[in-house]
Amino acid sequence: MNRLMLLGGAAAIALLAAASSLFTVYQTEQVLVTRFGQPVRVINDPGLHVKLPFVDTVISFDRRLLDFDAGGEEVILGDQRRLIMDSFTRFRITDPLLFFQTVGAQEAGIRARLSSIVVSSLRRVLGSESLLAVLSADRSRIMTEIRRQVNDEALRFGVAVEDVRIRRADLPEENTQAILQRMQSERERVAREARAEGAEVAARVRAGAERERTVILAESQAQADTLRGQGEQEAIRLFADAFQRDPEFYSFYRSMQAYRAAFSEGETRLVLTPDSEFFRYFRQSQPGTPLPGLTVTPAPVVPAPVTPAPAPAN
Template sequence: MGTRKVTLLVLLVLLVAGGLSSMFRVFETEQALVLEFGRPVRTVQDAGLHFKLPWQSVTILDKRILHLDTPAQEIITSDQKRVIVDAFARFRIADPLKVRQSVGDEFGAANRLETIVNSTVRKILGSAPFTSILSPERLRLLEDIRTSVNQAASGLGINVIDVRIKRADLPEANSEAIFRRMRTEREREAKEARAQGAELAQRIRSRADRERTVIIAEAQRDAEIIRGEGDSRAIKIFADAFGKDVDFFAFYRSMQAYTKALDGEDTTLVLSPDSEFFRFLDSLEGRTDAKK
């Protein structure tokens, strides 16, 4: 009777142990692969409590998006520039069965993906000029890298979400050489700009000088024309006045001559008493009229 109880107790323990070993739990962030003697038999994507045969085993894989940092590598661009590139990728395990069959587990998947990313980055960036890595064209290059990596990794059961470049620097020696060349180019451009500015300033000054000469010449010409017209009118006025009153005209011109001749304080004139110059000093009608 005691032996029977012990046997039943042992059987009960074995049943409980077998039942417990036949259950496994999958969380929301996980997915499972059920193996039978090392051979995959089914995948489990849903979270919760699941069952298996006691002799079967379970491999848990992460369902979340995983991050992969690749080591920095030196790349030679199409214009023969050496660039140090540091990239990273974001991926997730899309097919646990393919991952198991191709690389074993998620660590093997990460190692294989690192190799694919490095080779793809080296290939695509190596076929592009250095300036494209620093320009908006960089986005197109990154999309080409992501597409190529995704195609290569799809057979591994991996879905690549994104591939990015964290850093793209020149080696120190190359940086100094490029900075020197850039400085030389900027100095040359500045010198050309100054020369062009000086040439433009000279052209402006020459044009201004020509315009000034033309304006002065035209002003002088107009002044001579106006002066000539004024002299002509003055002569006409004198002629008209002379024709209307000869005596007054002679008197007026004599007064002008007296003013000019006696303008200085120490002016001395030596003339004959009978000189016609002072004829209006003897008489308003002139000496000749007085004698008459």
């Protein structure tokens, strides 16, 4: 019984040792095997591998493309402009042994190192560039130079930097407010110019309309004066023709018009002598005195009817 128990314990220990001596490397991993804290070998091939049980330690590193986002950092450009740069970096671990010796077994260590490297490269490269270059097609050239410098410094940590990009570039808050105020002032100036140009065009249109109105009124007035003159000429001709036909009647008609115009209000007062020419036709309008231009025909005398006397009674 004791022998069976010993055999069972030995078998269990053997199985445990065999299980602890085997480990799997996946396609997305690269493994560093250490023995008592010292690196022994690097395994890049995926599959099942063997290590010394209870002695060797397996440290896995991701072989895929990793990313690192740097926070907003203020950078002074070559033209003394200030920008807040928000960048990101793509990198991969190429040398697990060097990575372990310089950084450690955790990826957080390389992220802290990359933060200082990227910020230093941004300030060093952008410090000789203008804002126009950063915002133009030269940005690709600038980012290539930044990536090269970052990669050169990251290689000593067993890391290869694939790309560095600026996600966002903003002006500082005080500069943003100043630019916004400048933009607002510029827009207001453009608006004032547009309103001034509109007022000028409106004044020109009004002046043209007023000039056209004046011309039309002048032409109309001239035409009206011409027609009025022609009418008055025709009236004078008609009056002259009537005067030539019967001067006395024409004089009488004109006097009647003068009487109507003078006495139409009812309160007209005239201080004239009784023998004034103005009352000539009043003096002539006596009973039996014919008016000018009129012929008085006496009425026929009709004899009164005679009534016979009644006959005497018998």
